[in-house]
Structures are given as structure tokens and as C-alpha cells.
Amino acid sequence: MKNINIEVGLRTAYDINKEMKKAAESNDTITLKNVLGQRFIGSGISKEIKIKIYGVPGNDLGAYMDGPEIEVFSNVQDAIGNTMNKGSIIVHGSCGDTAGYAMRGGEIFIKENVGYRVGIHMKEYLDMKPAIVIGGTAGDFLGEYMAGGVIILLGLNASKKQPLTGKFCGTGIHGGAIYVNGTIESHKLGKELKPVKMEQKDISLIENYIKQYRKYFKYEDEIKTDKFSKYMAVDTNPYKKMYIKY
């Protein structure tokens, strides 16, 4: 395994991404140190390399990413995994808004909480099934306009003060599934989201992601699956009434 260290500091995102693309050709891992707000890290690299990030990376981390595994040892900001296609992003912290925006494939694991609109318009096609696994809690509009893939919300730190989800869950959802460790109060459900029965295959799917979550974050306690509930779209075309029929 060949690794290259890149000192980032206050260098521009343009510089860093250019250097990374070059480094990716001849290395197996890239370690970025003292990252501070640089955007688009990991995008434009179509190789299954590992990228380790120390410091807070900028918005659109792993945007359009097609292969790498990014591991971030701090919080991340907005729109991580924007339209990513393949690979994974593992965050040892919390994240801002719109993680997994329009995601098409790959996996995102977030150890702690996420902000608003996580999984907005994520989608799936045949074997391309993106997944977002959240250890903590989520803000409003979780899975907004979701068209495919899965969101798994573990809510390990959920409490009365820090509720599992915010309001307007799954507003506009028309595909995919949201699994939460508990239940979403009915007033928090978007009009287009409804609870559905959990089946054995759902449990197996969750167990698989929980296993990975525990491995990535060295989470030792058991995470039981018996309290999970599943939510899906009411309709695959919720806004059809708003359009003229031909």
C-alpha cells in the first residue's frame, strides 16, 4: 500500500483537487492533513483509492465521486456525496445539511447527527442502490423528494431534547425506503410518506449496515433491530395531479 501525505492548510480547493488527481494515479491512499473548508474533495477520481481527511473539509465532499473511500476524522459540512456514483464516505462526526443530495450509488456512514434534507432526491437503478446510515439524529425534511435507495437512522443518542427526526419527513418521496430505530410521530410525516410493515428481508438489510457501522466507528454496544420501523412513499408519482394529462 502506497500512501502520500498532502498538507492542506489554507491552500485553495482547486490546488488540492488537482494535486489529488495526480497523486491518485500512483498511490493507494491519500492522507490530507489540516483540511479547512476546501470543497469538492474526492470528486473526479474514478479509482478505488482511500482518502483520509484530518480537519473539516468543505461543501460537496465526494461530489460526483466514482470509486474512492473517504474517511473523515471530524465533522463535515453541507452536501457531502452530492450525486456520488460509487464509493463510500465515512464521517467520524456530524454533518451539515443535504448529505447524499441526488446520490446515485455508494454508501455514506455518519457517526453522529445530520442536518436538514438528508438524502434529498437520492435515487436507484437496478443494482445501484445508495445507502445513508446515520448514527445520531436527523433534522427536518429527511428523505425529501427521495426516489430510491435507503436511509437508516439509528438514533443512538436520541432523547426528548434531541428527537430522532425533525418535521416534514419524506416530503415528496416517491421511491426508496427510510428505516428508523423507533417511530416517527405522525405529525412529523410528510404527506407523501407512510409507515409499512417490516419484513425479515428488511431486518437482514439493516443488520448488514449496522454491522458496517459498528466496524467503522468501533461501536461496541449492541444495536437491536426489534424497534425499527420502515417508511415508504404513498405513491410513486405524488404530484401527478399538478400536471395536465394528455
Added chain:
Amino acid sequence: MLKKEGEIRIPSGCAISGIIDKKRNRFNGSDIIKSIALMHDRSNGLGGGFAGYGIYPQYKDFFALHIFYDNETIKHKTEDFLNAHFEIESAGNIPTRKVSSIANKPLIWRYFVQPRIYKVKDLCMDEKEFTARCVIRINREFDGAYVFSSGKNMGAFKGVGYPEDIGDFFMLENYEGYIWTAHGRFPTNTPGWWGGAHPFTMLDWSIVHNGEISSYDANRRFVEMYGYNCALQTDTEVITYLLDLLVRKHNLPIEKALQILVAPFWNEIEKENPEKAKELKALRTVYASALINGPFSILVGYEDGLIALNDRIKLRSMVMAEKGNKTFFASEESAIRVICPEPENIYHPAGGEPIVVKLEAKI
């Protein structure tokens, strides 16, 4: 000639940052410049600005008027007006340094003034109302003159350019304040001109804003009924006037005023206990036109502290953190970490959740 907002349209986010020291320990403008500079990519060089509080302790009892002039003629005309209405304690141009990227600067002047007492008494006003009216009048009637700061012991500094260059231009390292806010502009609907840069101010209120106020016209019609004039045709200025109206003129506590700007949804109000629901309903009804809609995250500086506020469904980012006596706000976490590497209590305020950090009482 400066192009005014509304004369052209530039389709194109923004960045905001703020720091407050609750104990009123003053610090210079270097940190706020560093913070906003980190978010360079969020702006496009068409506007940058800062507000500092506690920066003029030697003149703390005077209104500090910062004025842009297009030319000497309008300056003389405006100064005649100022002389007729105010005692001018001190006047001079605001010191700037040459920065290669800053061009087409207007004349930039500063006056420390007190309203002429007999005029204030004649009009049965208090000095704040008198000063506010004079500021509105200059901005409306003196074409080519624009008062962009009018509070006591505070000042706005703004212009066309990237914020870090504007900060350098105004030499903000030479000012010390206990609250600083900053804005990097990426104009979406209107051109960048010196007056159109943030912050927008009225007396000691200053606002930096990332987003777009969809309810602008409804809000504008509302404040204009109370004598304000939205001369800049840019959405942000109306928030400044709304707060000035609700808090200074209508005497509402700041928390209530903010509740009006981001009134809870009707279905949220219904869930409250009857007494609380009645109050919320009354506020929403009486001040229906003061509700702000559209995507925004704003930072509001005022004489008692610093406020952060997001639109109700949080269409813009905002993060806060603390360290010692200081509270930091920014559009991005990295913009806090660049000046405070190990912040505590990192928190993303929820949509419509006002965060008010108050200064401790003056000693």
C-alpha cells in the same frame, strides 16, 4: 455614476460570519476578516462588508454617520443638510489603504454627530427617531449620497470587492470591537454596487444576510407605511427596518420581534397550550406583513448583542460554536475553525430558531 440596484440583473450564494464577546472584551477586525476570507468561494467579488460594535469608545455618545458620496457637489449639499440638523463633533474621510482589486471607490466620509436639540424638541421626537428620519431623507432625496451606517459606537464598512479585500481596504485591524459581523456577496438578482453591499444598517441595527426574501414586497409595503423608505431595492434592507420598527418603535422585546419574523406555522400554533396559542395567533395576525418568507440565514448586530436567525425550513446553512466568552456564527464550520481551532458546543440552529447572544451589562 454608481448603478443602483434594480437597474440591471445579475443572475448568480453568499457567506456570513459573526463573533461576539459577551464580556465586551474588544478585539480587532483581523479574525473576522480571516473567517470570511475562508469562505471566499461563496462570494464573487461583487460585495463585501463588515459591522463592528464597540469600535468608537471615544465617541460613544455620538451617532457615527458613514456616508458614500458620488461626487463633491452632492457632498457639499449633504453637509449643508447635516449642519442644519446636527452638531458635528468631528468629520473626516474614513481612512482606507490602496488595494489593487478595489476600484471605483466613492468618497467615503464619517461624521460623529448629535441632533440639534431644538430641532428634536420642535418635532416632539427622541434623538433616535430624529436621526433615523434624517438618514432616510438623505438616502431618498440626496441622489448620489448614501448613509450606510448611523449607529452609536458601531460602524459598517462595505464596498464592491471580495470581503477580505474590503477589510484590508478599510484597515479593520485598526479597529477594536466586541461584536463583528461580515458578509461576502454573490448577488443573485441585483448588481453589486457600494451601497448594495451588506451589512444594511439603521441606527445601531446591522444585518448581514445570505439568501433571498421572497416576501420583500409585502414587507416593504408594511414598513413604508411607518415612514421607512426602501431606497436600495434590495431585499435585505427591509429586515433592518422591520426590526427597527418592531423593537424601537413598537417596543416589543427582541424575542417577540423575532417570533414575528419567523412566525410558527399554523399547525404548530395549534399544538401549543390555549394561552400560548392565543398569543402566537395574535402576533401572526397583527403582524402578518412582517413575516419573512424565502430562504435566508441572517446575523443581526444591535446594541445589546448578536442574533442569528434562519428561515423556518432552513434553506440556508448556519453553524455556531462557543469558546470562552466568545460565540461564533458562520455559514460553514471551517470558517469558525480557522479562527478558533478547537471550538466547543458546535450547534446547527434549527429553521426558525432564533439564537440571541446578549452582551453582559455595561459596568
